[in-house]
Amino acid sequence: MTVNGRPQAPLMTNTHADRVKEVARLAGRPSRLRRREFLAEGPQAVREALRLHLARHADGQDGVVVDVYATADALERHPDIADLSHQDGVPAVRLVTAEVLAAMSSTVTPQGFIAVCRFVDVPLEAVLSAAPRLVAVLVEVRDPGNAGTIIRAADSAGADAVILTGASVDPYNPKTVRSTVGSLFHLPLVLGVDLDGLPERLRDAGMTVLAADGYGSTSLDDLQDASAQRRFAVAGEARTDDARTDGSPVHLEDAGAWLFGNEAQGLPAEATAAADARVAVPIYGSAESLNVGTAATVCLYASARAQRVR
Amino acid sequence: MTVNGRPQAPLMTNTHADRVKEVARLAGRPSRLRRREFLAEGPQAVREALRLHLARHADGQDGVVVDVYATADALERHPDIADLSHQDGVPAVRLVTAEVLAAMSSTVTPQGFIAVCRFVDVPLEAVLSAAPRLVAVLVEVRDPGNAGTIIRAADSAGADAVILTGASVDPYNPKTVRSTVGSLFHLPLVLGVDLDGLPERLRDAGMTVLAADGYGSTSLDDLQDASAQRRFAVAGEARTDDARTDGSPVHLEDAGAWLFGNEAQGLPAEATAAADARVAVPIYGSAESLNVGTAATVCLYASARAQRVR
Numbered sequence: 191m192t193v194n195g196r197p198q199a200p201l202m203t204n205t206h207a208d209r210v211k212e213v214a215r216l217a218g219r220p221s222r223l224r225r226r227e228f229l230a231e232g233p234q235a236v237r238e239a240l241r242l243h244l245a246r247h248a249d250g251q252d253g254v255v256v257d258v259y260a261t262a263d264a265l266e267r268h269p270d271i272a273d274l275s276h277q278d279g280v281p282a283v284r285l286v287t288a289e290v291l292a293a294m295s296s297t298v299t300p301q302g303f304i305a306v307c308r309f310v311d312v313p314l315e316a317v318l319s320a321a322p323r324l325v326a327v328l329v330e331v332r333d334p335g336n337a338g339t340i341i342r343a344a345d346s347a348g349a350d351a352v353i354l355t356g357a358s359v360d361p362y363n364p365k366t367v368r369s370t371v372g373s374l375f376h377l378p379l380v381l382g383v384d385l386d387g388l389p390e391r392l393r394d395a396g397m398t399v400l401a402a403d404g405y406g407s408t409s410l411d412d413l414q415d416a417s418a419q420r421r422f423a424v425a426g427e428a429r430t431d432d433a434r435t436d437g438s439p440v441h442l443e444d445a446g447a448w449l450f451g452n453e454a455q456g457l458p459a460e461a462t463a464a465a466d467a468r469v470a471v472p473i474y475g476s477a478e479s480l481n482v483g484t485a486a487t488v489c490l491y492a493s494a495r496a497q498r499v500r
Numbered sequence: 501m502t503v504n505g506r507p508q509a510p511l512m513t514n515t516h517a518d519r520v521k522e523v524a525r526l527a528g529r530p531s532r533l534r535r536r537e538f539l540a541e542g543p544q545a546v547r548e549a550l551r552l553h554l555a556r557h558a559d560g561q562d563g564v565v566v567d568v569y570a571t572a573d574a575l576e577r578h579p580d581i582a583d584l585s586h587q588d589g590v591p592a593v594r595l596v597t598a599e600v601l602a603a604m605s606s607t608v609t610p611q612g613f614i615a616v617c618r619f620v621d622v623p624l625e626a627v628l629s630a631a632p633r634l635v636a637v638l639v640e641v642r643d644p645g646n647a648g649t650i651i652r653a654a655d656s657a658g659a660d661a662v663i664l665t666g667a668s669v670d671p672y673n674p675k676t677v678r679s680t681v682g683s684l685f686h687l688p689l690v691l692g693v694d695l696d697g698l699p700e701r702l703r704d705a706g707m708t709v710l711a712a713d714g715y716g717s718t719s720l721d722d723l724q725d726a727s728a729q730r731r732f733a734v735a736g737e738a739r740t741d742d743a744r745t746d747g748s749p750v751h752l753e754d755a756g757a758w759l760f761g762n763e764a765q766g767l768p769a770e771a772t773a774a775a776d777a778r779v780a781v782p783i784y785g786s787a788e789s790l791n792v793g794t795a796a797t798v799c800l801y802a803s804a805r806a807q808r809v810r
Binding site for chain 2: 234334339342343344345346348349366371372373376377411414418419422440471473474475476477478479480481483486487489491494495498
């Protein structure tokens with residue numbers, strides 16, 4: 191059997207095949223770490239994985255996608271993914287029954303597509319040497335959904351990278367991959383970074399280090415106001431709370447790295463102490479705190495906006 | 501046995517007691533609808549339920565909390581909740597074993613507290629007649645976590661109410677209650693509203709109706725720029741995309757109602773057509789779309805900021 195002139199493997203029907211079990215095992219961390227591979231499930235994630243694969247292939251780099259599995263139904267529903275899979279350098283889609291796909295998947299609704307992908311994270315140095323303008327740092331963020339939300343929000347805000355400290359959730363776990371809706375393949379990820387010394391390295395790379403901290407002394411509102419005033423060249427005194435501990439000003443439109451902390455404990459003291467400013471997202475209503483994903487969204491968009499309108 | 505001079509019911513130890521089953525049944529919609537009661541689980545939600553209960557009691561209104569169940573451990577860890585529960589007009593806490601609490605709970609970690617609460621939603625008219633400045637409308641938002649995130653973000657942004665159309669998720673389901681982290685008790689909720697005629701009613705109440713729509717022709721950035729320019733009295737032409745379909749301007753600092761749509765389908769055409777503007781949150785990176793919770797957070801905070809700095 192051939193598709194577009196290429197030989198195609200026969201339909202996989204055996205839910206107990208070794209290959210099916212191997213794919214399913216990637217839902218677990220030990221198997222992921224051993225093979226340095228993870229699962230992208232659903233049409234959006236698989237589409238973005240294939241796009242990144244093709245972009246890398248065109249650059250002569252190693253690909254991302256190792257294998258793609260799909261049901262015939264799903265391929266028919268998403269002809270653009272079928273087209274992507276027919277390009278040069280892309281592994282041929284292996285047709286599977288819905289039962290085989292379900293047996294491979296970590297989710298109850300894999301929506302007809304699974305790709306086995308190579309780890310996509312990059313070394314910290316690769317990010318820092320590329321003159322980053324906006325970076326999100328997850329410091330012990332533990333909830334897979336929160337991590338996914340922040341990665342997607344960072345992508346939306348045009349961030350240059352997301353950095354996760356060692357004690358953060360594994361972003362290759364299926365729940366995080368799913369909640370990034372493909373954004374995992376859009377911007378560089380750095381994993382397992384030691385918090386110790388990180389703020390200094392970010393600063394050395396030209397970035398202001400901003401700790402998102404509900405108890406912070408600097409209001410994000412004030413930073414945004416000061417930035418807008420500079421933009422519109424409105425005369426006015428610099429605000430005293432709009433300054434680093436050494437007295438030099440913090441400007442939202444400058445290159446910035448945001449530190450976001452753990453859901454329950456927030457940022458550790460060493461992280462807030464090492465930051466240039468501790469910035470609080472204002473709470474106008476009665477909520478006691480913000481979800482870390484919500485706070486990160488507001489902070490990253492505030493930076494992106496200030497940087498874009500300079 | 502008495503606590504603060506009040507008689508206390510004996511420790512509940514029987515996981516099979518009728519009362520335990522009745523509480524547990526509130527995780528299901530039929531039981532909730534029949535009794536017009538729902539579960540608040542965990543210390544934060546129970547604390548906020550008790551606070552609202554006390555505020556209403558002080559106003560001579562009906563209370564919110566019907567029963568509170570807690571383990572002795574949890575009461576010891578949260579003395580402020582024990583204090584709240586000793587106030588006049590508050591139902592006495594019923595001490596239960598960890599096993600009874602687990603049997604009542606919909607979650608694996610109820611953290612020692614469950615309150616049975618009366619429905620807290622209010623009629624649409626009560627919201628509209630109170631000169632609202634900022635309102636979030638959930639149009640067929642189906643995911644419990646997304647609804648909870650938006651309710652919490654609306655609370656944080658100081659919104660006056662959250663309105664849910666009939667086809668939206670039931671906000672009294674335990675997952676949504678949990679993800680609001682108490683915000684459900686902070687601002688009025690209106691449920692089961694018919695979308696038909698709603699934009700007109702919001703407009704009649706003095707609000708600009710803004711449809712959050714990734715394909716919208718008005719950029720939230722432009723609305724924010726125009727608002728900042730008015731604030732700083734910067735001379736400049738009104739932007740053509742900053743206008744209603746009838747040509748009159750849309751100002752972010754005016755009272756506003758945001759419509760947020762379904763995760764997969766977005767807003768129905770009748771909603772976007774009836775809005776004063778279709779507003780897109782800008783995507784600076786490669787993400788194809790924003791999670792509805794993320795988009796709502798950015799929109800509500802943009803409105804709150806524009807309204808506060810007038």
